[in-house]
Amino acid sequence: MKTSRWRDWAQWFWAFAGSVSIRTKIFGIVLGSTLLLSVAFTLQFRAVQIRLLEQKAREQGVSVARDVAARATDLILINDLYALHQLLLETQSNYQDIRYIFVIDPQGEVLAHTFGDEFPIELLDANWAAGDDFQNTRVLQTNEGMVWDVAVPIFDGRAGVARVGVSDTSLRQTITNLTTQLSVTIVAVLTASLLAATFLTWLLTRPILALVSATEAVSKGDFSQRVPRWADDEIGDLAEAFNQMTAELARADELQREREQLRRQLLEGVIAAQEDERRRIARELHDSTSQSLTSLMVSLRNIEAVCEKPQLLEQVTNMRQVLSQTLDEVHNLAVQLRPAALDDLGLEAALGRFVQEWQRQHRIQADLTVHIGENRLPEIIETAIYRIVQEALTNVARHAQATSASVLVHHRQRDVVTVIEDDGIGFDPGTVSANGHLGLLGIRERAELLQGRMTIESAPGKGTSVFVSIPLLTPEENGEIT
Amino acid sequence: MVKKTRWIAYFSVLLLGGMALSGCVSPLPAYGAPYINLDNRAPLPQAKSGEIKPLKVAIAAVISPQGLAESYAPLLEYLESALGRPVEVVQRRTYSEINDLLVAGEVDVAFVCTSSYLAGRQFGLQLLAAPQVDGKVTYRAKVIVSAGSLVQSMEDLRGKVFAFTDPISFTGRVYPTYLLQQMGERPETFFARTFFTYSHDDAIYAVAHGVADGASVDALVLDFALKRDPELASRIRVIHTSEPFGMPPVVVGPHISPHLKVELQEIMLSMHLDPAGQRALDVLDYDRFVMVQDQDYRTAEVVASAVESILDVKQ
Numbered sequence: 147m148k149t150s151r152w153r154d155w156a157q158w159f160w161a162f163a164g165s166v167s168i169r170t171k172i173f174g175i176v177l178g179s180t181l182l183l184s185v186a187f188t189l190q191f192r193a194v195q196i197r198l199l200e201q202k203a204r205e206q207g208v209s210v211a212r213d214v215a216a217r218a219t220d221l222i223l224i225n226d227l228y229a230l231h232q233l234l235l236e237t238q239s240n241y242q243d244i245r246y247i248f249v250i251d252p253q254g255e256v257l258a259h260t261f262g263d264e265f266p267i268e269l270l271d272a273n274w275a276a277g278d279d280f281q282n283t284r285v286l287q288t289n290e291g292m293v294w295d296v297a298v299p300i301f302d303g304r305a306g307v308a309r310v311g312v313s314d315t316s317l318r319q320t321i322t323n324l325t326t327q328l329s330v331t332i333v334a335v336l337t338a339s340l341l342a343a344t345f346l347t348w349l350l351t352r353p354i355l356a357l358v359s360a361t362e363a364v365s366k367g368d369f370s371q372r373v374p375r376w377a378d379d380e381i382g383d384l385a386e387a388f389n390q391m392t393a394e395l396a397r398a399d400e401l402q403r404e405r406e407q408l409r410r411q412l413l414e415g416v417i418a419a420q421e422d423e424r425r426r427i428a429r430e431l432h433d434s435t436s437q438s439l440t441s442l443m444v445s446l447r448n449i450e451a452v453c454e455k456p457q458l459l460e461q462v463t464n465m466r467q468v469l470s471q472t473l474d475e476v477h478n479l480a481v482q483l484r485p486a487a488l489d490d491l492g493l494e495a496a497l498g499r500f501v502q503e504w505q506r507q508h509r510i511q512a513d514l515t516v517h518i519g520e521n522r523l524p525e526i527i528e529t530a531i532y533r534i535v536q537e538a539l540t541n542v543a544r545h546a547q548a549t550s551a552s553v554l555v556h557h558r559q560r561d562v563v564t565v566i567e568d569d570g571i572g573f574d575p576g577t578v579s580a581n582g583h584l585g586l587l588g589i590r591e592r593a594e595l596l597q598g599r600m601t602i603e604s605a606p607g608k609g610t611s612v613f614v615s616i617p618l619l620t621p622e623e624n625g626e627i628t
Numbered sequence: 629m630v631k632k633t634r635w636i637a638y639f640s641v642l643l644l645g646g647m648a649l650s651g652c653v654s655p656l657p658a659y660g661a662p663y664i665n666l667d668n669r670a671p672l673p674q675a676k677s678g679e680i681k682p683l684k685v686a687i688a689a690v691i692s693p694q695g696l697a698e699s700y701a702p703l704l705e706y707l708e709s710a711l712g713r714p715v716e717v718v719q720r721r722t723y724s725e726i727n728d729l730l731v732a733g734e735v736d737v738a739f740v741c742t743s744s745y746l747a748g749r750q751f752g753l754q755l756l757a758a759p760q761v762d763g764k765v766t767y768r769a770k771v772i773v774s775a776g777s778l779v780q781s782m783e784d785l786r787g788k789v790f791a792f793t794d795p796i797s798f799t800g801r802v803y804p805t806y807l808l809q810q811m812g813e814r815p816e817t818f819f820a821r822t823f824f825t826y827s828h829d830d831a832i833y834a835v836a837h838g839v840a841d842g843a844s845v846d847a848l849v850l851d852f853a854l855k856r857d858p859e860l861a862s863r864i865r866v867i868h869t870s871e872p873f874g875m876p877p878v879v880v881g882p883h884i885s886p887h888l889k890v891e892l893q894e895i896m897l898s899m900h901l902d903p904a905g906q907r908a909l910d911v912l913d914y915d916r917f918v919m920v921q922d923q924d925y926r927t928a929e930v931v932a933s934a935v936e937s938i939l940d941v942k943q
Contacts, residue, residue, distance in 0.1 A: 223693035223719045245666070256672050264669035272664055287661040301694060304701075 168354065169347045176343035177336065184332040188325070195324055199317045203243060207296040207312035208281045210241055215298040215308040218249055222257060222305040231258040245293055245313035251306040269295075269309075277303025291315055353381045357388055369396035410595055417595070421484065421529055428484040431476050439473045478503075485532075493518060493528040493555070497535060501553060508543045511550040518557040527616055530592045531555060531564050538566035538612050541585045546570025546610060557618075561598075564614040572604045589614065682714040683707070683888075686726045686738035689794065690876070691829045691849055693719050700739070702908035709904075710895045721826050723796045727751070730881035737884075737892060742767075742876050742928050743798035752882025755922065756889065757896045758875040759914040761848055765924065766872035768847040769799035771807070772835050772864045779842065781867060782807050788841035790819045791834040794826055796939075797846075798928060803870055804844035805935045814938060829853050836863040846876075852913060874925035878917070893919075 163171065214237055221230040234247040238260045248259030250270070259265055275282040275297035286293045292314040300306050353376045360371040372389050375382045446466045453459045480486070481499070488496035494516040501514045522528065535553055542551050548570030556563045586602065589612065593600045598616035685704060687696050696719060708715040718735050720726050723744045729735040731751045745753055758765055773779040779788070782804075793800025808818050815822055823840070825831040828849040834840040847869065854861055878896065880889050899905030900916035909916060 220693040223697050224689065224721045225719065226721065261669065263671070265672050266664065266666050266669050267672075268664045268668065269666070272662055285661040287663045289665045289667060292661070293664075293666075301697065304697065 168351055172347045172350060173340075173343050176339050176346065180336055180339040181332075184328075184335055188328045188332065191328065192321065192325060196317070196321060199320060200314075203312045203314065203317055204283055204294050204296075206241065206243065207283065207294045207310050208298070210237060210244060210247075210312075211281060211296040211298040211308050211310040213237070214247055214249075214310060215300040218308060219301045219305055222249065222251070222300060227258055234258050234260050243312050243316050245290070245311040247308070247310050249300065249306055249308050252303065257306065269311075273297045273309060275299045275303070275307050286311070291318060349377075350381070352376065353385055357381075357385060360388065360392070364392055364395065367399075369393075369399055413591065414595060417592070424484040425489070428480040428486065431480040431483070432486065435476050436473060436480070439469060439476065443469050443473065488528060488532055492522050493531060496528075496532055497553065497555065500532070500536065501539070504539050504543070510543065510548060512539070513550075513552040515553070516555045518555060518562065523557070523562065523618075527562065527596060527618070530596055530616065531562065531614075534564055534589050534592055534614055535566060537585050537588050542566070542568045542570065542610075546572075548609070561615050561617045564616070565611060567609065567611045569609045572606050572608045572610050574606060575602045575604050586612075680714060682716040683711060683737065684716050684718055684735045686718040686720070686729055686735040686740075688723050688726050688738065688740045688744060688876075689719065689721060689827050690741065690846060691852075692827045695829060699912055702911045706899060706902075706905050706908040707892075707895065710899070711891070723794045727753070727796075730879065733881055733883035735881060736888070737878060737880055739878050740876060741794070741797050741799075742874055742925060743796050743802050743932055745877050745879055746798075746925060746929055746932050747796055748879065749922070753879045754882075754884075754889070755920050756878040756880050756893055757917040758877040758920040758924075759909075759912070760916050760918045761875070761914055763915060764872070765875045765918055765920060767799070767875050768872055769803040769844050769870040770847045770850055770866045771804060771842060771844045771868035772832065772850070772866050773842045774835055774838055775863050775865045777841060777865075779867060782811065784867075785842045786813075786818055787820050789821045789823075789839075790815065791831045791840035791843040792822055792824050793828050793831045793843070793845065795824060797828075798873065798876075798932070799844055799846045799870070800828060800831060801844075802932050802935055802939065803873075805938055806931045807844075807868070809935050809938060832860070832864065836860055842867075848913075871927065873928040873931070874920065877920055877925075 163174075166174070214234065217233055218230055221227075221233060230249060234249065238244045238247050246260050246269075248261070248265070248269075249257045251257050254270070256265060256270070269286075272286055273282060273284045273295040277299050279297075279299055282297045284295050284297075286295050290313060294312045294314075296310045296312070298308045298310075300308050353373065356373045356376075360373045363371040369392050371392055373385045375385045375389075443466065446462055446469065450459060450462050450466065453462060481503070485496045485499060487499055497514055497516060501512050504510075505512050523531075535555075539551065539553070542548050546568045548568035551566070551568040554563075554565040554567075556565075586600075590600045592598075593614050593616060596616045598614060601613045602610065603613070604610040685707070687700050689696060691699075697717065700717070704715045704717060718726075718729065720729070723741050724747075726735065726738050726740060727744055727748045730738050730740075730748060730753060737756065740748070740753075745755065761767070771782065773785070779785055790804070792804070795801060805815055808815055811818075825834055825843075828845045831840070831843040831845050832850060832853050835843050850866075880892070896917040897919065900909055
C-alpha cells in the first residue's frame, strides 16, 4: 500500500517535472531551494530564540523571586507591610516583564501584592513552594498570555512564599519582530533569487533554443546553420558537437549531390545514347532496309506482270505477300524504336499514332487528349513524355486487364502534366513498391531526371491513375541541370 | 494562461510560507497549563479570627529579625507545647514599638532590652524573668572599632562616624552616650555623624565593613557573633568594656492576667530541667531563666538617668 502510494507520488512528480519547461524547472529549483532554506532557517532560528528567551524569562523570574524573598524576610518578620508593598512595587517597576509579585504568609494570607485594590483569587492556589524548595516554576495560561509563575519560600517557608509572575509579552513581541524581520529578509532574498533565476534561465535556455532552431533548420536540409558557443560548459560542448555534425552533414550532402548529379548525367547519357541508337536503327530500317525491300517488291511485281508460268507466278505472289508482311514488320519495328513522327510532326501526332496502333494491337478502347499549344516542347521532354506514355500503356496492356484507358497530356503554366488512367484491376500502391516495379521505376526515373514527380493513385478493383508532372524550365535552369 | 497560473502558484507558496512564519502563531503553546483570568479580581478575604487566642510574644530586635526568629524559634516552640496554646511571634524594628505594643496589650510577653524595661516601668511593665548566661545575670557593653584603626579610646573617636543600634538600646546608645556625658560631650557634637542600625549584629558589621568607625554593642551578642563568624575577630577590636548591668529581662504587659504571668514564670524558670527546654536554652546560649528584681537594674538606671536629658529615653 505504502510503496504503491509512494510510487504514485513519484510518478506524479516525474510527470509534472517532465512536463514543465526548463525555465520552470530552473525557477523551481532556485525558488524552491531558496524558500526551503529560508523557511527552515527561520523556523530553526525562531525555535532556538524562543527556547533561549523562555529560559531567560524563567531565570529572570527565579532570580527576581529569590531576591524579593530575601529582601522581604525582615520586612515580614518585623511586620513592615508598607515597606514590603513598596519593595514589591519597586521590584516590579524595575523589570519590564514582571507581571505581578505577591507575598503570602504561611497561613495563606496575602501580605502584599502588586495588583492594586483587588486580587485575582484564582492565582493564590496556582503555585506553591515548600520550605525546602529552592524554587517552583509553573506555566500558567492567562487572559494576558502565558505567565511563568515562580514561587520561592521566604525564610524557609516560615515567613511565607514569594510569588513572581513573568509575562511572555515581550518575548512574543521579540519573536514577532524577529519573525517579521526574517520574513522581510526572505522576501528580499526570494526577489533576488527570482532575478538570479531569470538570468540563469536566460543563460541556460538561450543556447538550447539556438540549438533547437538550428536543428529544425538542419532537418529541413539547411546545413549552413552554425550555433555560437556561448559558454565553455557542457552546452558549449554540445554546440560544438552540433556544429561538427552539421559540417559533416553538409559534406555528406555535398557528396550525395555530386553523386546524384553524376548518376543523373550518366543516366541522361545512357538514355540519350539509347534514343540516338534507336533513332539511327529506325532510320536505317526505314531508309535502307525498307527501301531495299520496296525495290524488291517492285521487282517482284514486274516479274509477276511478265511471268506466264502459273507455277512460278504463284510462288512470286507468295513471295510478294511475305515481303509485304516483312515490310510492315520492319516499319512497325522502326516506329516502335523511334517514331519518325516524334521528330518530324511532334508529340501530339506521335502519341496519336502510337495510341491508335496500341488500340488496334491490344483491342482496348483508348482516348488521347493533348493540350500542348502551338509550340513544340523541348525535344528531351517530348521524348520523355512519349516514352512514359509508351511504358504506362504497355503496363496497362500487360497487367491491368482493362477495357478502356485514357491518356491526357496538358501543358500548364510551368509544367506539363501527363495522366494515364485505366479501369483495370488496380493494385495497392502501399504493398507494391513503386521502386520494385520495373515499368513504374522507368517512369519515375525519367520524370525525376527532368525534376518532375510521379504519383500513383490506385486501389484493388478501382483502376489505376499515373500522374506525371514535368516542370518546364527556363534555359538557365535547364542549363543548371545538364 | 498556463504561465499565469504558475505565477499564482509561486506567490501562494510565498504567501503561505510568510503566514506560517508570521507572529500570528503563538510561539509558546502551554499545553495543559491552568487557565487564569488576571482581570477576574475580588477583594482579598479578611484574616480569619481564630477561636483560640494565641499568646503573643514580642522579641526586641537585638539582632537581625531573621537571626532573632531563628534563635528564638525552639524556645517559643517549647513555650507553645508547655502552655498548650499557640504562640505568635511579633517582631518590630525598634524597641519602642514593642513597648507600645506591650502597653496597648497587643503583646502579652516580650523579650526586651534593659533600657526598654527601665523606660516601660512607669507604664506597668513587670519583670517576669531574665536569662542567666555563663552563670551571670548581668551583661556588659563593649565599644568596638575597626581592627586596623588607630583608635585606642573613646576620646580617639572624636570627629568619627559612630553606629548606634536602637534609639533606646541600653548598650547600643544609652551607655556610649553616658561615656561621652562623663567626658562632658554630646554625641551630636562629638561625632561627625551617627546612625542607627536597629540591631547589634548590624552595628558590628557596620564597623567590620568600615561603614562606621565605632559602635557600642551588647557583649553577649558580640560573643555570639564572633562564635558564629570567627573571621570577624580579625576585623574588629574592643577598646572599652563597661561594668556589668542587669541582664535584658523578659517582661509582661500591664494587662496580663496574674494567672498567666505565674504560669509563664513557672514554665520559664523550670525549663532547664526539661531536656527539650534545655535544648531550646542551648540554642540561645542561656543557662536558664532566673527571677530578677527591679533592684538588679539599679546600676543601669543610674546610667540611664544620667543621660536622660540628652536622650529623652523616658519619653
